[in-house]
Amino acid sequence: MxxxxxxxxxxxxxxxxxxxxxxxxxxxxxxxxxxxxxxxxxxxxxxxxxxxxxxxxxxxxxxxxxxxxxxxxxxxxxxxxxxxxxxxxxxxxxxxxxxxxxxxxxxxxxxxxxxxxxxxxxxxxWLPERICWALSDEYHANEGGHxxxxxxxxxxxxxxxxxxxxxxxxxxxALHAPYWWLKCAVGTDKDGHPAVTAYHKLLVWDMMSRPWLTRTAESALNPLIxxxxxxxxxxxxxxxx
Missing domain, CATH: 3.40.50.150 (Vaccinia Virus protein VP39)
Incomplete structure (x- = not known):
């Protein structure tokens, strides 16, 4: 990526x-x-x-x-x-x-x-990162963190x-921003959470297959998130x- x-x-x-x-x-x-x-x-x-x-x-x-x-x-x-x-x-x-x-x-x-x-x-x-910080201290407050x-x-x-x-x-x-918001909301160490796992599978599929629908959606969303x-x-x- x-x-x-x-x-x-x-x-x-x-x-x-x-x-x-x-x-x-x-x-x-x-x-x-x-x-x-x-x-x-x-x-x-x-x-x-x-x-x-x-x-x-x-x-x-x-x-x-x-x-x-x-x-x-x-x-x-x-x-x-x-x-x-x-x-x-x-x-x-x-x-x-x-x-x-x-x-x-x-x-x-x-x-x-x-x-x-x-x-x-x-x-x-700034905006996606600020949301991550608001949702979770663990996201950034660690050794080598942001x-x-x-x-x-x-x-x-x-x-x-x-x-x-x-x-x-x-x-x-842009498609990665909601993934990190989700991880911050449920806990950055909870990679096995069903919602996190499902979204991760979507991202992997998108990166490997690069379908027109998600490529178009991300292009449209990039200026926003x-x-x-x-x-x-x-x-x-x-x-x-």
Missing amino acids: LTVDFDRLGVGAGTKVIDVGCGAGRHTFEAFRRGADVVGFDQNAADLNDVDAILQAMAEQGEAPSSAKGEAVKGDALDLPYPDATFDCVIASEILEHVPEDERAIAELVRVLKPGGALAITVPR IRIYRADELRDKVLAHGLSLTHTHHAH GKSVALYFRKPAAADA
């Missing part, structure tokens, strides 16, 4: 990409599949072991061009171990809401981005302060700076 629009980012063969806070690797795998030289970057060693194993399996099974390179790297998003202007594309999906020093993290994302490069950031959207709720314009301004320009915004995953907001930025080229 992708939150970032890779067509909009122009990721393809030879594009140097870093997926900061890659988690289970969904965006890392898509970049690799498209032929990019991609780094899946995270602080969770267990997740990274799985990401590395899947990247190797994809390469062995021919699911990515032979020219593509993929690696999993452990580290701190507040101190990325790369020189300035290393990557053509930087992705940070559903990570900044976890980071106390979010402005420092944003500065690092911008620093490693090449002039003319694209930055994509996604975070939980520490803030962003308004899109607040996040936008934090990035624009570094001299980038905003190129596009969109919302995603999309679970995530995605913001796309461009770093000025050297001549523009």
